[in-house]
Amino acid sequence: MDLTGLFQHIVSLSLMGSLLSIGILLIKRLLRQKLSANWHFYIWFVLILRLFIPFSMPASSQLFNFFPNYQQASSLSQKLLPSSDQQAKATTLQDFNNTSSDLEPRITAGNETTKNSPIPILQRFNWNTAALIWLIGVVSVFFYILVINVLLLLKTKKLPRCNVEGVIKILEESKSKLKIRSNVLVAYDVTMRSPAVFGLFQPIILISPDIVEKLSSEELSYIFMHELSHLKRRDLLINGLTIVIQVVYWFNPILWLSLQQMKQDCEIACDAAVLASLEPKDHKKYGQTIISLLEFLSEPHWGPGTVGFIKRFNARRIIMISKFHKTPLKWAIAALSLSLIVGCSSLINPLNSTDNQQNQKNSAGQQTANNTTIPKISSDSADSNLIVYKNPSYGFSFNLPLDWKGYSIVDSQWQGMTFGGQSGESVVETGPMISIRDPRWTKQTPRQDIPIMVFTIDQWNSLQQGVFHIGAAPIGPSELGRNNSYVFALPARYNFAFPAGYQEVETIIKSNPLKTTETTQMHPDPTESLLANMMIMGQQGKVLFSDFPVKTTTIEDIEKLWGKADKTEYIPSASGQFATYSAHNIVFGINKGDQIFEVRSYDSRIKGITLKMAKQVLGTPAYDTQINGQEIIGYTTNSQFKVEMIFPQPTSSNPNPVIDHYNVLYPQGTVNTMANYPGRQW
Template sequence: MNLIYTLFYKIVQLSFMGSFIVACILLSKKLIKDRIGVKFQYAIWFILIFRLMLLISPSSNFSVYNYVPAYENTMMNIPVVYHNTEKTPINDNKDERVGKTDTSNGVPLESLKKSELKSFDPIALAKKVIPFIWVCGVFIIGSIIFIINTLFFNRIKKCPHINDPSVLTILDDCKNLMKLSKNICLVKTNVVKTPCVLNIIKPIILIPEYSLEKFNLADLKYILLHELAHVKRKDIFINYIVSLLCIIYWFNPLIWYGFHKMREDREICCDSLALSFLRDDEVKSYGFSIIKIAEISLWAPCLPAVAGIINKNSKIKRRIEMIKVFKKNSYRLPAFALVVLLLAGIAFLTEATESKASSTEEMAGSTDETSTHQIVDKIDYPFVDDEDAVGKWETVDFVREIEDFKVNVTSWQGGLYLKSINLLPNGQMTQPVASGITSDETTPIDWMTWTKGYIIHHGDKTAGKYAIKEIDGSKYMFWEWKSGDYTIRGMKPSYYVLKQVTGSTTEEVPNSAEETSTQRIVDKIDYPFVNDEDAVGKWETVDFVEEIEDFKVNEVSWQGDPYLLSINLLPNGQMTQPVAVGITSDETTPVDWMTWTKGYIIHHGNKTAGKYTIKEIDGSKYMFWEWKSGDYTIRGMKPSYYVFKKVK
């Protein structure tokens, strides 16, 4: 299901880009009207086709999307994929040591309220339901078109071939004129009301019975030339592609309208190609034949396999006007038009540059990298000293806006996960103190640094701004907390409020693992140790799945780089520091805040006990471990599973 969610939001992005292309093409055609050649008017629609088909395209400074504000907003919202919203090992429970253990351990969702924790999340529900509706729409519309095509072909199979020597002679003459060597059959039928061609490999031209009665041989020649023009230009193949795109983008009427206008231009282009093979004195007769067919029927089946000479609501007047002023070289595509198409392709088929596709600069500097799952900040700031920032800071509150903070009034209702931070000179920091995690506050770490105005997490690639204010004689730091709500969901960060501590920076900070707010789910964790020989050893992450049954060897379900990289279970229920992005471990020294017993891996800081299951698959052992992040402890969601493979 993760792939469906990711694909759907990419389709939404491409739908927006396609709509913009349709609008630009229609506007340009209206402004320049018929001052451009018919072949160029048709060819420019292929930019729309390629744009809708390209799931991945390079970024460019020449991309028009650099200058479309609505596009930037779309890009910021689209990465909010449902599987990341509910279960995200990347940011929500990232670091058991840092205090990034989720947006949960004291860190709320954007505007999370006490009453909201017990209610369902309508946005998350919508993000789950809408992709499902899209898939259903694709299946239903695709099935309907397939059934109609099948019934249509079955009826055509029963129709007789035309064996009239005079008609077949005209067909051969037209083929020779257009240098077509394909074997093309003529079929007489009442299934269609206008002449049309179908099939890609073995084309069939359908001739309504009335055509043989009401049209003379000259009219049949013009009809056959038009249909052979469809064959020569590979219009049936393009028809299939357009129909497939209409199915995929069924929810966007502007794209459907764009392809409708493309079909109109296709018919004029075919007229132009057919006329290029006629003598000047035959051009007028060709136009009269078009009018004669239009008087009898304005309908042809709108099917991927069919291209007709007359389509419903086609612009007959426009076609006749083109025929009236037709010139022999009007079908050619001049070099200037090719250059314009090339430049338009670069402008519309490339993505906006990453620096302009993000609007997060006000919060943390310009974003220099983005992925389909994660916002990544600019973090390569040079160090600038700030004497006011150096020292130890203890957490006193968590607020949505800096203005919300009031001394002696606690805004956040619940236990705060982050307890304190210690900023050393020269941009270094010690291990932050959090629930279940202590620090000697003297040894610098390499995955968190600071510079004037920013605290940088190199593992998450986030730069949270800080502001220092003096209130009632004390210094307070307001630090943007860029959890998964920001990096995954694109929400505006809230602020940790920290008060500067006077005195020793090595003052012992109480372990608040026993502090549990009424809002958190707390598991039973006082299990006695029971040995499990199969569990002892090192396990490396290979996937992250919603259900154990979703895992398949050699297929990665989780689209992205998982945060947790490996765990090491020692004998007697001990564990070493888990290895994660930005966090290494000597894998020999046990930690006291994580243990295990047969069937469970226990986090004493979070008070969670995640079940594990070991299975042997294709000769290798795999462990499936319930990942009890804030989605479980705060939001009450069902945990997903980290999948580990045992290292031999």
């Protein structure tokens, strides 16, 4: 996943975490008098768990359907990845024989076709630039925390240790009461007015010598027991996890406030742990110790150390101490159940409410579509108040208001990703996305499009079953309608940037403008789609079913994810080392700078391509030769990359051989200036 995709995923988790935080706060308030201090703290772990879970589960729920939809801006100039479902060659193959490096969406109005403008700067800023800002923030906050804690660590090593026999005896007695065997030191720090414990592996209790002098032995034992309880409860580790969350989600004030509340609850839960180890008659004395310390208190430092006795909520702590009790089992179960309900709700990927009904319509006799064609577009008025866009190829129409007269159509693609794996996320499905563009749209003032994603029935069912997902958001596309062959859906969060006209588009969509008709059109051969995908991926320097592009990938990048190659050998005729990864059916060509200049794919999913079909679909190859019992044909995708397909040489018994493998080549990566070698061209 790239930086932008990672940031989009973080934003999605942040949104879900914010909702969960609010839910937990409401539960705590609702059951405030029913829950003990420990349970007020424990329910925060549902939030911690949610923020560390990197995926969402599909389910029939509409809890989050009211959020603004989001979808990455879609165009062929952006990242398009392979699948068995693409637009037919009428959409893209005319561009494959050109050497232009850009592949822009087509805008079609009536029978006219023009080039679309690049993605608006605002959209690029909203995610790419925002992701960069987020990363800078993460690094800055992390560096700040690191510096503060390194300085504190260096400081603690220089602080004088307490060797007073009476104080050490009180510490050992406190450890004995709590059954703690770890070696814990006491250090004097005149700047640390509030007692604190610091260090995961070599814990040190930091305490002002003024506190040691002015408090009685009994009061000092209460302080030590409080700090030791943090060690026993592993609060330092938990505090470290909350700091990681604060670093990653530094932009979300709701999560920051919630985690601060969690730290306060941690202190009160620690008080409860001390009280549980004391006799009831000593509870009042413990509370009086807190009161006597008020004049020494200060806000805690931000670090892995857990600082007790925080001034801001002492009143709440004293109330808890005075009413110390254990939570009845029924209230503990109620609090945990409510927290889990809210937490699990934020794990759910909401679906359209009609999904179950529509799935029943999916009969066994329906034809599976692995390919689509570019529709013939027509416009006419259904009534005096509407403009109607008709798409007979897919079998749907879309009603538009009169002020959309002169609209245009932008053809692009959606992409379906797997949920990770050994090599990270990869694309397994793609399909057409038809965007109806407002006639008032200009390059200077972009307006909201109406994007319509087209799925085959099988693709839609796979999406609902969680076989793949679209975009980083946990919210999937919402169904607009379906016919016997296709499902039409609205991308999730399509209007995330809130461009001009987004409210008008929302109003149009609420009027149920999409109407469907049955279609009997035969689907094109899926091999055409496969070849189209190969050329689209070639534009990016990639082969199908692999996310490692030539030029920008090094062998080190691959080894981090896949490990060492099964074998690596030098092939003089190919001008480089070649590393074979048999489990992935991939071979990488590596130059002397460890740069990947060639990727070869032996994937079984390309084995349906024949030599005649390749030439028929892609046209006359720019390179065609027969050598060593093979016929190699090549096509130029753009100024940087080329695609080669290797077939067995045709014979009288096998005049139309099936592809053996194919590769994407970066010729510039084979240049050797030291040897005066101009590099491979094919």
